[in-house]
Amino acid sequence: MSQLTICRAEHFNAAHRLHNPAWDEARNQQVFGKCNNPNYHGHNYNLEVRLTGPVDPETGYVFDLKALSDIIKREVLNRYDHRNLNLDTEDFRTLNPTAENIAVVIWHRLRAALPTTLKLAVTLFETDRNFVEYDGQGA
Amino acid sequence: MSQLTICRAEHFNAAHRLHNPAWDEARNQQVFGKCNNPNYHGHNYNLEVRLTGPVDPETGYVFDLKALSDIIKREVLNRYDHRNLNLDTEDFRTLNPTAENIAVVIWHRLRAALPTTLKLAVTLFETDRNFVEYDGQGA
């Protein structure tokens, strides 16, 4: 049976700061540079969510993209959009909100909300030029 | 020998409607929502076609992108561009023209027109935020 990948793109706007509390200020500044700014900065995050599986012969869908959009809104956007990731979310209260860590957390949140028969991958764009991809490898 | 993937992007504009004739109107409306509109709606479809294979040492090409563009025009655009997919094409007279089904049909049309030594994958964007990818898995 044909296996396809479908993709839905969503976006959210959030503030964040990169910081490792186990390090002193000098080390944080050296490693994270201007991303370590104590008062935060922010991004328009673009998120692409991919699901891979067979096409349902009755609907012609792998998965209803409207339903996928609703799940992304409930699991990700409602938690992160127009928030400070470090201060306003449980997910990044102690976990450093790098693009890598955000992508892994989003993948786990969506994984738990989606059928296990579908393969899941996420791409998170912090800017047009910096982005990360995660498909659950090593999870 | 180095194996590369080359890609050509093309686009076509078409009308379509999602509908399963085996279902009653209520079920069609419930599953396909506004995409079930009896008088059709439409999209600017963007199509990316990827070919993977070795680089020809004489040309430095995996495959001539101009030739690939011509094949996509002949096999896909000349059939679908500025058409109603449900009414004007043989491909979707009985097959529901979801993005998934369109991608699979395009893949098969291009597969038959391209050298079997090259791996083929297609990405079809129905909108900037909804798209599907097919590489022949399960074909």
Place this chain on the structure above:
Amino acid sequence: MSQLTICRAEHFNAAHRLHNPAWDEARNQQVFGKCNNPNYHGHNYNLEVRLTGPVDPETGYVFDLKALSDIIKREVLNRYDHRNLNLDTEDFRTLNPTAENIAVVIWHRLRAALPTTLKLAVTLFETDRNFVEYDGQGA
């Protein structure tokens, strides 16, 4: 007082056909080409709406972009999105739905719904490469 322009971008997907009922088929075909296809084709229309006026010193807004988005949804998207412009809308039952005519109709609909103190302009993209701009000149 500073005069600024604010802009909100929205999009809708619709089917349409270009046709002048006063002409015979040959003339329609000659002028409108493949856009005259009897069974329609379609587009992802992108719409930019611009409002020009003074900044409210209390809010720092020219006009609330969320409110502008709601007005565009009510006046334009709810009427045109996932519809056949020729068959499903009153606006284009007798008016040829060229990008020019759609832009003029949208401008008039939005003009009636927005404060007269604000200057209004709309840009309508039929594709990334074909678009029209209207600011009410000659209305």
Place this chain on the structure above:
Amino acid sequence: MSQLTICRAEHFNAAHRLHNPAWDEARNQQVFGKCNNPNYHGHNYNLEVRLTGPVDPETGYVFDLKALSDIIKREVLNRYDHRNLNLDTEDFRTLNPTAENIAVVIWHRLRAALPTTLKLAVTLFETDRNFVEYDGQGA
């Protein structure tokens, strides 16, 4: 003599919050909604700067775009990039950092740094769908 407009696009990432200290929390929440979040959110701001004037016959330039880029970096990016606009800048300590107000402040900063013989306009994108334009009208 031919008058042209040249444009340079730059971007910066910043956190901000919309808030009017003269209002109570309920009013702030009602007007600014999720943009009022006390812990800030953020954006990838894209900035387009336009200069209009005659072409220098010796250089073929209206103004050296590399020099314009350097001025934008010095006047705007070095102040706002990877900062919290409300807390880390003098410009928005008491001025509400709406897109409109940010655009007006940027226009004045650049106006003072550029030859008065050139007309200046700025476009500031808060997101791909929300943006503002200012050319100094009423300044």
Place this chain on the structure above:
Amino acid sequence: MSQLTICRAEHFNAAHRLHNPAWDEARNQQVFGKCNNPNYHGHNYNLEVRLTGPVDPETGYVFDLKALSDIIKREVLNRYDHRNLNLDTEDFRTLNPTAENIAVVIWHRLRAALPTTLKLAVTLFETDRNFVEYDGQGA
């Protein structure tokens, strides 16, 4: 009668070099920097052509965008695409091919090929971040 602006976007790929033969090498290097490289560099130029005029009530068009595309191809792309602007074109054999000068020359070529009743403006993108606009002012 309603006055609208219609726009068609096209693109061409060309090599060029910025150089003023009246200057010595040091001055050329100082003013044009790496754009002065003796062996040329190149760009994917994007060109937007805008026409402003009344809507023809019979066609619903200001001007047929397909016809405009053909004129741009004949007047601009056939001359510049996949060429070296300095060596392969008459237009820039002695005129420095800055974005400004290219835009002015394109405007004059198109002006001569289009109805004088329509206002003409061109935007030329040398890169996504560097572009110029010309509407004939001072021509």
Place this chain on the structure above:
Amino acid sequence: MSQLTICRAEHFNAAHRLHNPAWDEARNQQVFGKCNNPNYHGHNYNLEVRLTGPVDPETGYVFDLKALSDIIKREVLNRYDHRNLNLDTEDFRTLNPTAENIAVVIWHRLRAALPTTLKLAVTLFETDRNFVEYDGQGA
């Protein structure tokens, strides 16, 4: 341990010409068409570089994207940007600068400059519609 892919996008502007010196002019013209133009043409090349590996628990990074950007600048942009690939670089003095060959050369340059523990892939866009991907297969 989670394995992620991070990506950094950069761009450079260069002139080039496709030509096989072992062939006569007729054959070169037939195979490479207008890309064979003796005086060169050019492109805005966009380059995406992907690294796959585990997330460092101390930094939350797979690899510092600022460091990756610096390496791309040193290894690729400083060599190719605003240059003629055929005349000004050692890499393409005898190797035909097709997108395929450029991507393979860039991959080898970056491979030598990056930790061997990270998987490397590059995507090179010659235009928005023509691009190639290489991940070292067969190297």
